[in-house]
Amino acid sequence: MADSPATNFQELKSSQFQSYLQHDTIVVPEDLEANVLVTTLDKVYNWSRRSSMWPLLFGLACCAIEMIATAASRFDLARFGMEVMRPSPRQSDLMIVSGTVTKKMVPAIVRIYNQMAEPRYVLAMGACATGGGPFKEGYNVVSGIDTYIPVDVYVPGCPPTPEALIYGLLKLHEKVERQSIAKVAWYKKNTSEAVPVPILGPDVFDPRQIEMIREHTLGAGAARSTASTGPARVLPQLLTPEQRAHLEEVRARFLAKAKQPA
Numbered sequence: 001m002a003d004s005p006a007t008n009f010q011e012l013k014s015s016q017f018q019s020y021l022q023h024d025t026i027v028v029p030e031d032l033e034a035n036v037l038v039t040t041l042d043k044v045y046n047w048s049r050r051s052s053m054w055p056l057l058f059g060l061a062c063c064a065i066e067m068i069a070t071a072a073s074r075f076d077l078a079r080f081g082m083e084v085m086r087p088s089p090r091q092s093d094l095m096i097v098s099g100t101v102t103k104k105m106v107p108a109i110v111r112i113y114n115q116m117a118e119p120r121y122v123l124a125m126g127a128c129a130t131g132g133g134p135f136k137e138g139y140n141v142v143s144g145i146d147t148y149i150p151v152d153v154y155v156p157g158c159p160p161t162p163e164a165l166i167y168g169l170l171k172l173h174e175k176v177e178r179q180s181i182a183k184v185a186w187y188k189k190n191t192s193e194a195v196p197v198p199i200l201g202p203d204v205f206d207p208r209q210i211e212m213i214r215e216h217t218l219g220a221g222a223a224r225s226t227a228s229t230g231p232a233r234v235l236p237q238l239l240t241p242e243q244r245a246h247l248e249e250v251r252a253r254f255l256a257k258a259k260q261p262a
């Protein structure tokens, strides 16, 4: 007959316990042996973080309904200490991007992400948040939120079921458990910077690319002149081969600059 779970647990406990107690450097009085647990700081630190990871309360589209169902009684996020969805980014550890990310919404999402304190994590829920989904290449939708903020876990599906979201959350817990307090970025100086908030104009763009966009649209001379004389008039026109070559050159310069370490 197979051992009962209780027997297995007792065996596991005694074997683990004995291996620690037999260690030369740890002396535990006999009467305290049943009450002593030896572990590492990383283990306790990560266990407490992953067991109380508060998600940020916001939803963008249909996937949000599945996220809400995950938190309700049938699936019950409280099992993971995650039922406290916070309405404030300053009290949240996890941003679940659940739904279609429109260009209009991107600046707000990035601003909220910047307001979250470290350690912070992002889970992209569903095909839309992961890569644009059924609206990819749409005029008003971005092809995945990871173009703008770093994503830790992707949950595919349209929409993903609550079980899929829970699986993604468990994967995030595993990631948290692999981190070490000595190496994590948020305890080091100047390693956690705010993500530049994209600007919504005729299209959404990264403010770090503004120089390149000016050169693209106005030409090198006009880009210089706007600094002193204000915005130049831009008339729609087809690109000449020389302009195309110039554009490629500017793009290559921008990519080379972006690859340089900060």
Ligand code: SF4
Binding pocket: 061, 062, 063, 064, 098, 099, 100, 125, 126, 127, 128, 129, 133, 134, 157, 158, 159, 160
């Ligand atoms: S992935 Fe599907 S279910 Fe989720 S927001 Fe997009 S269209 Fe809606």
